[in-house]
Amino acid sequence: EVQLVESGGGLVKPGGSLRLSCAASGFTFSSYSMNWVRQAPGKGLEWVSSISSSSSYIYYADSVKGRFTISRDNAKNSLYLQMNSLRAEDTAVYYCARPLGSGTKRYFDYWGQGTLVTVSS
Amino acid sequence: EIVMTQSPATLSVSPGERATLSCRASQSVSSNLAWYQQKPGQAPRLLIYGASTRATGIPARFSGSGSGTEFTLTISSLQSEDFAVYYCQQYNNWPPCTFGQGTKLEIK
Numbered sequence: 001e002v003q004l005v006e007s008g009g010g011l012v013k014p015g016g017s018l019r020l021s022c023a024a025s026g027f028t029f030s031s032y033s034m035n036w037v038r039q040a041p042g043k044g045l046e047w048v049s050s051i052s053s054s055s056s057y058i059y060y061a062d063s064v065k066g067r068f069t070i071s072r073d074n075a076k077n078s079l080y081l082q083m084n085s086l087r088a089e090d091t092a093v094y095y096c097a098r099p100l101g102s103g104t105k106r107y108f109d110y111w112g113q114g115t116l117v118t119v120s121s
Numbered sequence: 122e123i124v125m126t127q128s129p130a131t132l133s134v135s136p137g138e139r140a141t142l143s144c145r146a147s148q149s150v151s152s153n154l155a156w157y158q159q160k161p162g163q164a165p166r167l168l169i170y171g172a173s174t175r176a177t178g179i180p181a182r183f184s185g186s187g188s189g190t191e192f193t194l195t196i197s198s199l200q201s202e203d204f205a206v207y208y209c210q211q212y213n214n215w216p217p218c219t220f221g222q223g224t225k226l227e228i229k
Binding site: 050 | 153155157163164165166167170176208210212213215216217218219220221222223
C-alpha cells in the first residue's frame with residue numbers, strides 16, 4: 001500500500017524557516033518524481049515544487065522561488081521542503097504528492113495527509 | 122501560466138440526481154486534465170485523468186468528458202458520500218500544473 005506521511009509543520013514567525021519531510025513507503029520511491037502541493041485555509045490547491053527521481057530536474061512555483069528548496073534522499077525514501085523567509089501567505093497545509101503520467105505531463109495519484117504550516121507573529 | 126476556471130462555485134443537488142461540473146482552460150490542454158475530490162480534513166483523491174479515464178477504484182457513476190479548453194465532470198446519481206469539493210487540474214503545460222478554484226457540491 002502506497003503511503004506518504006508528512007511531518008515538520010508548525011507555527012513560525014514571519015521571516016523564519018521550517019523544514020518539511022515526507023516519508024514514502026509501499027512503492028519504489030527512487031523511480032518517481034515527487035511534488036509538494038499546498039492549500040491555504042479555505043482555499044484551493046496550489047502546486048509548489050517538483051523534483052525528478054534522481055534530483056536532476058527541479059521546478060518551483062514563482063511564489064516560492066528563491067525561498068524554498070526541494071530535495072530528496074532516495075536511500076531514506078524521503079522528500080523534503082526547506083522553507084526560508086516565510087511569509088503570512090505561505091500559511092497552508094502542505095501535501096506531498098506522487099505524480100503519475102509520462103514526461104512532463106503528470107497528475108497526482110497519491111497524496112499524503114498534509115502538514116499545517118502557520119506563519120504568524 | 123494556464124488559468125483553470127471552474128463553474129459553478131457551489132452546486133446544490135439532491136441525492137439520486139445528476140450533477141454536472143464544468144472546468145475551462147485559458148488555452149488548450151488537449152486531454153491532459155484531471156479531476157479530484159476533496160472532503161473536509163482530507164487530502165484530495167484522484168477521480169479522473171486524461172479527461173475521461175477513471176482512476177482505480179472510482180465508481181462508474183463518475184465520468185469525465187471534454188478536450189481542448191472545455192471539460193465536464195458528471196456524477197450520474199449522487200450518493201451521500203459524493204458531497205465534497207471537486208477540483209480540476211491541467212497537466213499539459215508543466216511547470217506549473219494549475220488547478221481550478223474548486224466547485225463545492227452540496228446537498229439540496
